[in-house]
Amino acid sequence: MKEGNKMKIENLPSEFIDARKVLQVIEQNGFEAYFVGGSVRDTLLNLPIHDVDMATSAYPAEIKKFFKRTIDTGIEHGTVTVMFDHKGFEITTFRTESGYQDFRRPDKVTFIRSLKEDLKRRDFTINAFAMKENGEVIDLFNGMEDLQHHLIRAVGDANQRFNEDALRMMRAVRFGSQLNFKIEEKTFAAIKANCQLLKKIAIERINVEFIKMMLGISPSQGLQEILGTDLFEYVPFFNQYLSELKHLANLDLSNHLTNEIQVWSLLAFELNLKQSQIRKMMKLWKCSNKMTENVLQVVKGIKMLQNKQIVSLFIYQIGLNNLLNANHVMEIYGLNQGEEELENAFNSLPIKQKAELNVNGGSLIKAGFKPGPQLGKVLNDLELMVINGEVENDQITLINKAKELANEN
Ligand SMILES: Nc1ccn([C@@H]2O[C@H](COP(=O)(O)OP(=O)(O)OP(=O)(O)O)[C@@H](O)[C@H]2O)c(=O)n1
Numbered sequence: 001m002k003e004g005n006k007m008k009i010e011n012l013p014s015e016f017i018d019a020r021k022v023l024q025v026i027e028q029n030g031f032e033a034y035f036v037g038g039s040v041r042d043t044l045l046n047l048p049i050h051d052v053d054m055a056t057s058a059y060p061a062e063i064k065k066f067f068k069r070t071i072d073t074g075i076e077h078g079t080v081t082v083m084f085d086h087k088g089f090e091i092t093t094f095r096t097e098s099g100y101q102d103f104r105r106p107d108k109v110t111f112i113r114s115l116k117e118d119l120k121r122r123d124f125t126i127n128a129f130a131m132k133e134n135g136e137v138i139d140l141f142n143g144m145e146d147l148q149h150h151l152i153r154a155v156g157d158a159n160q161r162f163n164e165d166a167l168r169m170m171r172a173v174r175f176g177s178q179l180n181f182k183i184e185e186k187t188f189a190a191i192k193a194n195c196q197l198l199k200k201i202a203i204e205r206i207n208v209e210f211i212k213m214m215l216g217i218s219p220s221q222g223l224q225e226i227l228g229t230d231l232f233e234y235v236p237f238f239n240q241y242l243s244e245l246k247h248l249a250n251l252d253l254s255n256h257l258t259n260e261i262q263v264w265s266l267l268a269f270e271l272n273l274k275q276s277q278i279r280k281m282m283k284l285w286k287c288s289n290k291m292t293e294n295v296l297q298v299v300k301g302i303k304m305l306q307n308k309q310i311v312s313l314f315i316y317q318i319g320l321n322n323l324l325n326a327n328h329v330m331e332i333y334g335l336n337q338g339e340e341e342l343e344n345a346f347n348s349l350p351i352k353q354k355a356e357l358n359v360n361g362g363s364l365i366k367a368g369f370k371p372g373p374q375l376g377k378v379l380n381d382l383e384l385m386v387i388n389g390e391v392e393n394d395q396i397t398l399i400n401k402a403k404e405l406a407n408e409n
Protein backbone atom coordinates (compact mmCIF):
# COMPACT_ATOMS: atom_id res chain seq x y z
CA MET A 1 0.00 0.00 0.00
CA LYS A 2 1.14 3.45 -0.83
CA GLU A 3 1.95 5.16 2.42
CA GLY A 4 0.87 8.76 2.42
CA ASN A 5 0.44 10.91 -0.62
CA LYS A 6 1.81 14.18 0.70
CA MET A 7 -0.38 17.18 0.25
CA LYS A 8 -0.71 20.38 2.22
CA ILE A 9 -3.55 22.84 2.54
CA GLU A 10 -2.06 26.30 2.89
CA ASN A 11 -4.97 28.42 4.03
CA LEU A 12 -7.05 26.45 6.49
CA PRO A 13 -10.72 27.51 6.65
CA SER A 14 -11.56 29.54 9.72
CA GLU A 15 -13.37 26.63 11.41
CA PHE A 16 -9.98 24.98 12.00
CA ILE A 17 -8.17 28.01 13.38
CA ASP A 18 -9.17 27.71 17.06
CA ALA A 19 -9.17 23.93 16.99
CA ARG A 20 -5.62 23.75 15.72
CA LYS A 21 -4.39 25.20 19.03
CA VAL A 22 -5.85 22.17 20.77
CA LEU A 23 -3.95 19.87 18.39
CA GLN A 24 -0.75 21.88 19.02
CA VAL A 25 -1.03 21.44 22.79
CA ILE A 26 -1.41 17.67 22.38
CA GLU A 27 1.58 17.54 20.01
CA GLN A 28 3.67 19.59 22.45
CA ASN A 29 2.95 16.87 24.99
CA GLY A 30 4.46 14.31 22.67
CA PHE A 31 1.34 12.76 21.11
CA GLU A 32 -0.20 12.79 17.65
CA ALA A 33 -3.40 14.67 16.95
CA TYR A 34 -5.28 15.28 13.69
CA PHE A 35 -8.40 16.62 12.11
CA VAL A 36 -10.39 13.67 10.73
CA GLY A 37 -13.67 12.85 9.06
CA GLY A 38 -15.99 15.06 7.05
CA SER A 39 -14.22 18.35 7.75
CA VAL A 40 -11.08 17.22 5.94
CA ARG A 41 -13.07 15.77 3.05
CA ASP A 42 -15.11 18.95 2.67
CA THR A 43 -12.02 21.17 2.85
CA LEU A 44 -10.41 19.19 0.03
CA LEU A 45 -13.61 19.64 -1.97
CA ASN A 46 -13.82 23.35 -1.17
CA LEU A 47 -17.18 22.83 0.50
CA PRO A 48 -18.45 24.49 3.68
CA ILE A 49 -17.57 22.67 6.90
CA HIS A 50 -20.08 21.67 9.58
CA ASP A 51 -18.30 20.07 12.48
CA VAL A 52 -14.59 19.61 13.01
CA ASP A 53 -13.77 16.12 14.33
CA MET A 54 -10.37 15.47 15.91
CA ALA A 55 -8.54 12.27 16.79
CA THR A 56 -5.43 11.65 18.88
CA SER A 57 -3.01 8.97 20.00
CA ALA A 58 -3.31 10.23 23.58
CA TYR A 59 -5.67 8.29 25.85
CA PRO A 60 -8.55 10.17 27.48
CA ALA A 61 -6.77 10.20 30.86
CA GLU A 62 -3.74 11.78 29.18
CA ILE A 63 -5.81 14.42 27.36
CA LYS A 64 -7.36 15.37 30.68
CA LYS A 65 -3.92 16.13 32.07
CA PHE A 66 -3.00 18.50 29.20
CA PHE A 67 -5.95 20.87 29.62
CA LYS A 68 -7.36 22.69 32.63
CA ARG A 69 -11.00 21.98 31.85
CA THR A 70 -12.40 18.93 30.11
CA ILE A 71 -15.76 17.22 30.00
CA ASP A 72 -16.23 13.45 29.74
CA THR A 73 -18.56 13.58 26.76
CA GLY A 74 -18.30 9.96 25.71
CA ILE A 75 -15.36 8.76 27.67
CA GLU A 76 -16.13 5.05 27.20
CA HIS A 77 -15.74 5.58 23.42
CA GLY A 78 -12.69 7.76 23.97
CA THR A 79 -14.31 11.16 23.42
CA VAL A 80 -13.42 14.07 25.68
CA THR A 81 -14.50 17.69 25.24
CA VAL A 82 -11.60 20.07 25.81
CA MET A 83 -12.47 23.60 26.91
CA PHE A 84 -10.04 26.04 25.36
CA ASP A 85 -10.44 29.83 25.03
CA HIS A 86 -14.01 29.40 26.32
CA LYS A 87 -14.93 27.07 23.50
CA GLY A 88 -15.48 23.30 23.54
CA PHE A 89 -13.61 20.89 21.22
CA GLU A 90 -14.38 17.19 20.98
CA ILE A 91 -11.40 14.96 20.62
CA THR A 92 -11.45 11.17 20.34
CA THR A 93 -8.66 8.71 21.05
CA PHE A 94 -7.61 6.46 18.14
CA ARG A 95 -9.49 3.23 18.53
CA THR A 96 -10.35 -0.08 16.97
CA GLU A 97 -13.74 -1.60 17.30
CA SER A 98 -14.69 -5.24 17.53
CA GLY A 99 -17.75 -7.39 17.94
CA TYR A 100 -20.59 -5.70 16.03
CA GLN A 101 -22.98 -8.50 16.87
CA ASP A 102 -25.89 -6.14 16.35
CA PHE A 103 -24.60 -4.68 13.06
CA ARG A 104 -24.66 -1.15 14.41
CA ARG A 105 -22.38 -0.77 17.44
CA PRO A 106 -19.15 -2.41 18.40
CA ASP A 107 -19.28 -4.69 21.43
CA LYS A 108 -15.87 -3.46 22.40
CA VAL A 109 -13.78 -0.37 21.76
CA THR A 110 -10.02 -0.57 22.22
CA PHE A 111 -7.84 2.53 22.45
CA ILE A 112 -4.75 2.39 20.27
CA ARG A 113 -1.76 4.57 19.39
CA SER A 114 -1.76 4.04 15.62
CA LEU A 115 -3.44 6.53 13.28
CA LYS A 116 -3.50 3.97 10.51
CA GLU A 117 -5.43 1.46 12.59
CA ASP A 118 -7.95 4.15 13.46
CA LEU A 119 -8.47 5.24 9.85
CA LYS A 120 -8.74 1.64 8.69
CA ARG A 121 -12.09 1.06 10.42
CA ARG A 122 -13.72 4.14 8.91
CA ASP A 123 -16.47 3.88 6.30
CA PHE A 124 -15.26 5.39 3.03
CA THR A 125 -11.88 6.39 1.64
CA ILE A 126 -12.99 10.02 1.29
CA ASN A 127 -13.88 9.96 5.01
CA ALA A 128 -10.58 8.41 6.04
CA PHE A 129 -8.21 11.35 5.63
CA ALA A 130 -6.33 12.86 8.53
CA MET A 131 -4.95 16.40 8.54
CA LYS A 132 -2.25 17.82 10.77
CA GLU A 133 -2.65 21.18 12.44
CA ASN A 134 -0.35 22.67 9.78
CA GLY A 135 -2.66 21.56 6.97
CA GLU A 136 -0.68 18.50 5.88
CA VAL A 137 -3.11 15.85 4.65
CA ILE A 138 -2.46 12.16 5.32
CA ASP A 139 -4.10 9.84 2.83
CA LEU A 140 -3.45 6.19 3.60
CA PHE A 141 -6.27 4.69 1.53
CA ASN A 142 -6.09 6.56 -1.76
CA GLY A 143 -8.91 8.85 -0.80
CA MET A 144 -7.49 11.59 -2.98
CA GLU A 145 -7.79 9.45 -6.07
CA ASP A 146 -11.40 8.64 -5.23
CA LEU A 147 -12.12 12.31 -4.62
CA GLN A 148 -10.74 13.09 -8.06
CA HIS A 149 -12.74 10.29 -9.68
CA HIS A 150 -15.86 11.16 -7.71
CA LEU A 151 -16.18 7.76 -6.10
CA ILE A 152 -17.61 6.51 -2.82
CA ARG A 153 -15.44 3.49 -1.99
CA ALA A 154 -15.40 1.53 1.24
CA VAL A 155 -12.10 1.42 3.13
CA GLY A 156 -10.69 -2.10 2.73
CA ASP A 157 -13.28 -4.87 2.62
CA ALA A 158 -16.70 -3.35 1.89
CA ASN A 159 -18.59 -6.36 3.28
CA GLN A 160 -16.81 -6.00 6.55
CA ARG A 161 -17.48 -2.24 6.74
CA PHE A 162 -21.22 -2.77 6.19
CA ASN A 163 -21.35 -5.61 8.69
CA GLU A 164 -19.78 -3.36 11.29
CA ASP A 165 -22.44 -0.72 10.76
CA ALA A 166 -25.27 -1.33 8.34
CA LEU A 167 -26.24 2.35 8.32
CA ARG A 168 -23.14 2.92 6.21
CA MET A 169 -25.06 1.53 3.21
CA MET A 170 -27.47 4.45 3.46
CA ARG A 171 -24.54 6.79 4.10
CA ALA A 172 -22.95 5.66 0.82
CA VAL A 173 -26.10 6.62 -1.07
CA ARG A 174 -26.38 9.86 0.89
CA PHE A 175 -22.80 11.00 0.21
CA GLY A 176 -23.29 9.98 -3.42
CA SER A 177 -26.19 12.39 -3.74
CA GLN A 178 -24.67 15.17 -1.62
CA LEU A 179 -21.41 15.18 -3.58
CA ASN A 180 -22.72 13.86 -6.88
CA PHE A 181 -20.29 10.93 -6.61
CA LYS A 182 -20.87 7.38 -7.86
CA ILE A 183 -20.68 4.38 -5.57
CA GLU A 184 -17.69 2.33 -6.67
CA GLU A 185 -18.55 -1.08 -8.16
CA LYS A 186 -17.40 -3.42 -5.38
CA THR A 187 -18.86 -1.17 -2.74
CA PHE A 188 -22.16 -1.16 -4.65
CA ALA A 189 -22.11 -4.95 -4.92
CA ALA A 190 -21.45 -5.22 -1.18
CA ILE A 191 -24.47 -3.04 -0.44
CA LYS A 192 -26.59 -5.25 -2.64
CA ALA A 193 -25.28 -8.35 -0.90
CA ASN A 194 -25.86 -6.96 2.59
CA CYS A 195 -28.95 -4.80 2.13
CA GLN A 196 -31.06 -6.92 4.48
CA LEU A 197 -28.81 -5.82 7.38
CA LEU A 198 -30.58 -2.47 7.22
CA LYS A 199 -33.38 -4.14 9.21
CA LYS A 200 -31.14 -3.86 12.27
CA ILE A 201 -30.92 -0.08 12.08
CA ALA A 202 -33.28 2.31 13.88
CA ILE A 203 -35.68 3.99 11.44
CA GLU A 204 -34.84 7.42 12.84
CA ARG A 205 -31.25 7.04 11.65
CA ILE A 206 -32.28 5.74 8.22
CA ASN A 207 -34.68 8.69 8.00
CA VAL A 208 -31.86 11.20 8.61
CA GLU A 209 -29.72 9.70 5.84
CA PHE A 210 -32.65 9.43 3.44
CA ILE A 211 -33.60 13.08 3.90
CA LYS A 212 -29.98 14.24 3.52
CA MET A 213 -29.86 12.20 0.31
CA MET A 214 -33.07 13.75 -1.05
CA LEU A 215 -31.80 17.23 -0.23
CA GLY A 216 -28.48 16.57 -1.96
CA ILE A 217 -27.40 17.54 -5.45
CA SER A 218 -28.41 14.23 -7.06
CA PRO A 219 -31.44 12.70 -5.37
CA SER A 220 -32.49 10.96 -8.59
CA GLN A 221 -29.19 9.10 -8.60
CA GLY A 222 -29.66 8.34 -4.89
CA LEU A 223 -33.12 6.92 -5.52
CA GLN A 224 -31.83 4.83 -8.40
CA GLU A 225 -29.17 3.42 -6.06
CA ILE A 226 -31.72 2.69 -3.34
CA LEU A 227 -33.67 0.77 -5.98
CA GLY A 228 -30.65 -0.80 -7.68
CA THR A 229 -29.11 -2.09 -4.46
CA ASP A 230 -32.48 -3.41 -3.18
CA LEU A 231 -32.15 -1.18 -0.09
CA PHE A 232 -35.69 0.01 -0.82
CA GLU A 233 -37.00 -3.37 0.34
CA TYR A 234 -35.66 -2.72 3.83
CA VAL A 235 -36.76 0.84 4.38
CA PRO A 236 -40.31 1.44 5.64
CA PHE A 237 -43.31 1.52 3.33
CA PHE A 238 -41.50 1.68 -0.01
CA ASN A 239 -41.51 -1.94 -1.15
CA GLN A 240 -45.11 -1.79 -2.41
CA TYR A 241 -44.31 1.14 -4.68
CA LEU A 242 -41.56 -0.01 -6.98
CA SER A 243 -42.94 1.41 -10.23
CA GLU A 244 -43.85 4.75 -8.61
CA LEU A 245 -40.36 5.03 -7.14
CA LYS A 246 -38.83 4.25 -10.52
CA HIS A 247 -40.85 7.06 -12.00
CA LEU A 248 -39.70 9.41 -9.24
CA ALA A 249 -36.08 8.37 -9.76
CA ASN A 250 -36.35 9.39 -13.41
CA LEU A 251 -37.46 12.94 -12.72
CA ASP A 252 -34.92 15.73 -12.86
CA LEU A 253 -34.63 16.59 -9.18
CA SER A 254 -31.08 17.97 -9.29
CA ASN A 255 -30.53 20.26 -6.37
CA HIS A 256 -34.22 21.15 -6.33
CA LEU A 257 -35.80 20.22 -2.99
CA THR A 258 -34.98 22.61 -0.17
CA ASN A 259 -36.57 21.11 2.93
CA GLU A 260 -37.89 17.90 4.45
CA ILE A 261 -41.55 18.90 4.07
CA GLN A 262 -41.05 19.07 0.31
CA VAL A 263 -39.40 15.64 0.27
CA TRP A 264 -42.32 13.85 1.91
CA SER A 265 -44.86 15.86 -0.07
CA LEU A 266 -43.22 14.92 -3.35
CA LEU A 267 -43.23 11.27 -2.28
CA ALA A 268 -46.88 11.45 -1.25
CA PHE A 269 -47.73 12.97 -4.62
CA GLU A 270 -45.66 10.54 -6.71
CA LEU A 271 -46.88 7.50 -4.79
CA ASN A 272 -50.40 8.85 -5.21
CA LEU A 273 -51.18 8.42 -1.52
CA LYS A 274 -54.46 9.18 0.20
CA GLN A 275 -54.40 11.12 3.47
CA SER A 276 -54.54 7.95 5.55
CA GLN A 277 -51.67 6.43 3.57
CA ILE A 278 -49.58 9.58 3.99
CA ARG A 279 -50.12 9.31 7.73
CA LYS A 280 -49.17 5.66 7.62
CA MET A 281 -46.00 6.24 5.59
CA MET A 282 -44.84 9.03 7.85
CA LYS A 283 -45.63 7.10 11.00
CA LEU A 284 -43.58 4.14 9.75
CA TRP A 285 -40.71 6.51 8.95
CA LYS A 286 -41.09 7.96 12.48
CA CYS A 287 -41.70 11.49 11.29
CA SER A 288 -43.07 13.95 13.84
CA ASN A 289 -46.80 14.77 13.94
CA LYS A 290 -45.93 18.33 13.02
CA MET A 291 -44.10 17.18 9.89
CA THR A 292 -47.05 14.97 8.94
CA GLU A 293 -49.57 17.78 9.38
CA ASN A 294 -47.43 20.09 7.24
CA VAL A 295 -47.16 17.48 4.50
CA LEU A 296 -50.93 16.93 4.47
CA GLN A 297 -51.39 20.68 3.91
CA VAL A 298 -48.74 20.80 1.19
CA VAL A 299 -50.39 17.90 -0.63
CA LYS A 300 -53.66 19.81 -0.51
CA GLY A 301 -51.80 22.77 -2.03
CA ILE A 302 -50.36 20.51 -4.72
CA LYS A 303 -53.84 19.31 -5.70
CA MET A 304 -55.01 22.92 -5.84
CA LEU A 305 -52.12 23.96 -8.08
CA GLN A 306 -52.75 20.95 -10.29
CA ASN A 307 -56.26 22.26 -10.88
CA LYS A 308 -54.73 25.64 -11.77
CA GLN A 309 -57.11 27.40 -9.44
CA ILE A 310 -56.54 29.48 -6.35
CA VAL A 311 -59.21 28.90 -3.72
CA SER A 312 -59.25 31.37 -0.82
CA LEU A 313 -60.37 28.80 1.72
CA PHE A 314 -57.57 26.43 0.69
CA ILE A 315 -54.78 28.98 0.83
CA TYR A 316 -56.11 30.14 4.21
CA GLN A 317 -56.01 26.57 5.55
CA ILE A 318 -52.70 25.66 3.93
CA GLY A 319 -50.85 28.79 5.05
CA LEU A 320 -48.30 30.75 3.02
CA ASN A 321 -45.24 28.65 3.91
CA ASN A 322 -46.79 25.38 2.87
CA LEU A 323 -48.35 26.98 -0.17
CA LEU A 324 -44.86 27.98 -1.29
CA ASN A 325 -43.61 24.48 -0.47
CA ALA A 326 -46.36 23.03 -2.68
CA ASN A 327 -45.48 25.48 -5.42
CA HIS A 328 -41.81 24.53 -5.20
CA VAL A 329 -42.67 20.83 -5.58
CA MET A 330 -44.91 21.57 -8.57
CA GLU A 331 -42.06 23.40 -10.28
CA ILE A 332 -40.70 19.91 -11.02
CA TYR A 333 -43.69 19.39 -13.33
CA GLY A 334 -43.94 22.94 -14.64
CA LEU A 335 -47.25 23.26 -12.79
CA ASN A 336 -46.15 26.04 -10.46
CA GLN A 337 -47.50 29.57 -10.30
CA GLY A 338 -45.51 32.75 -9.78
CA GLU A 339 -44.48 33.00 -6.13
CA GLU A 340 -45.49 36.61 -6.06
CA GLU A 341 -48.92 35.76 -7.34
CA LEU A 342 -49.39 33.27 -4.51
CA GLU A 343 -48.04 35.69 -1.94
CA ASN A 344 -50.43 38.35 -3.16
CA ALA A 345 -53.36 35.93 -3.07
CA PHE A 346 -52.48 35.02 0.50
CA ASN A 347 -51.88 38.59 1.58
CA SER A 348 -55.21 39.73 0.21
CA LEU A 349 -57.13 37.22 2.32
CA PRO A 350 -59.46 39.17 4.63
CA ILE A 351 -58.03 37.25 7.60
CA LYS A 352 -54.97 35.01 7.79
CA GLN A 353 -55.87 33.12 10.95
CA LYS A 354 -58.87 32.56 13.19
CA ALA A 355 -57.54 34.95 15.83
CA GLU A 356 -58.00 37.81 13.36
CA LEU A 357 -61.74 37.28 13.21
CA ASN A 358 -63.33 40.27 14.92
CA VAL A 359 -65.59 38.13 17.08
CA ASN A 360 -64.89 35.18 19.32
CA GLY A 361 -66.77 33.01 21.80
CA GLY A 362 -66.47 35.68 24.47
CA SER A 363 -67.84 38.54 22.39
CA LEU A 364 -70.75 36.44 21.14
CA ILE A 365 -71.67 35.39 24.70
CA LYS A 366 -71.62 39.06 25.69
CA ALA A 367 -74.01 39.71 22.84
CA GLY A 368 -76.44 37.18 24.30
CA PHE A 369 -75.36 33.83 22.86
CA LYS A 370 -75.33 30.74 25.04
CA PRO A 371 -72.10 28.77 25.32
CA GLY A 372 -72.25 25.38 23.62
CA PRO A 373 -71.67 23.52 20.37
CA GLN A 374 -73.99 25.79 18.38
CA LEU A 375 -71.78 28.76 19.23
CA GLY A 376 -68.77 26.94 17.82
CA LYS A 377 -70.62 26.18 14.60
CA VAL A 378 -71.72 29.81 14.21
CA LEU A 379 -68.11 30.94 14.67
CA ASN A 380 -66.89 28.49 12.03
CA ASP A 381 -69.53 29.69 9.60
CA LEU A 382 -68.55 33.31 10.21
CA GLU A 383 -64.90 32.48 9.65
CA LEU A 384 -65.74 30.82 6.35
CA MET A 385 -67.92 33.70 5.19
CA VAL A 386 -65.23 36.24 6.01
CA ILE A 387 -62.57 34.25 4.14
CA ASN A 388 -64.88 33.97 1.13
CA GLY A 389 -65.55 37.69 1.22
CA GLU A 390 -69.27 37.20 1.92
CA VAL A 391 -69.23 39.19 5.14
CA GLU A 392 -67.01 41.99 6.33
CA ASN A 393 -64.71 41.37 9.26
CA ASP A 394 -66.34 43.98 11.43
CA GLN A 395 -67.64 43.22 14.91
CA ILE A 396 -71.14 44.66 14.61
CA THR A 397 -71.70 43.14 11.17
CA LEU A 398 -70.45 39.79 12.44
CA ILE A 399 -72.69 39.80 15.53
CA ASN A 400 -75.72 40.63 13.40
CA LYS A 401 -74.79 37.86 10.98
CA ALA A 402 -74.33 35.49 13.91
CA LYS A 403 -77.87 36.23 15.11
CA GLU A 404 -79.18 35.59 11.61
CA LEU A 405 -77.35 32.28 11.46
CA ALA A 406 -78.60 31.24 14.90
CA ASN A 407 -82.18 31.99 13.93
CA GLU A 408 -81.88 29.91 10.77
CA ASN A 409 -80.98 26.84 12.81
N1 LIG B 1 -21.13 4.93 10.35
C1 LIG B 1 -20.04 5.68 10.36
C2 LIG B 1 -20.09 7.01 10.79
C3 LIG B 1 -18.93 7.76 10.80
N2 LIG B 1 -17.76 7.21 10.44
C4 LIG B 1 -16.49 7.99 10.48
O1 LIG B 1 -16.66 9.11 11.35
C5 LIG B 1 -16.51 10.34 10.63
C6 LIG B 1 -17.45 11.39 11.15
O2 LIG B 1 -18.78 10.94 11.06
P1 LIG B 1 -20.00 11.89 10.67
O3 LIG B 1 -19.88 13.20 11.33
O4 LIG B 1 -21.23 11.09 10.85
O5 LIG B 1 -19.85 12.06 9.07
P2 LIG B 1 -19.02 13.09 8.26
O6 LIG B 1 -18.18 12.30 7.30
O7 LIG B 1 -18.31 14.03 9.15
O8 LIG B 1 -20.12 13.79 7.38
P3 LIG B 1 -21.06 15.04 7.77
O9 LIG B 1 -20.60 16.12 6.86
O10 LIG B 1 -22.42 14.57 7.41
O11 LIG B 1 -20.89 15.32 9.22
C7 LIG B 1 -16.73 9.95 9.16
O12 LIG B 1 -16.12 10.83 8.27
C8 LIG B 1 -16.11 8.58 9.12
O13 LIG B 1 -14.70 8.66 9.09
C9 LIG B 1 -17.71 5.89 10.03
O14 LIG B 1 -16.64 5.40 9.68
N3 LIG B 1 -18.85 5.13 10.02
Ligand SMILES: [Mg+2]
Binds near residue numbers: 037050
Ligand atom coordinates in the same frame (compact mmCIF):
# COMPACT_ATOMS: atom_id res chain seq x y z
MG1 LIG C 1 -19.20 15.15 10.71
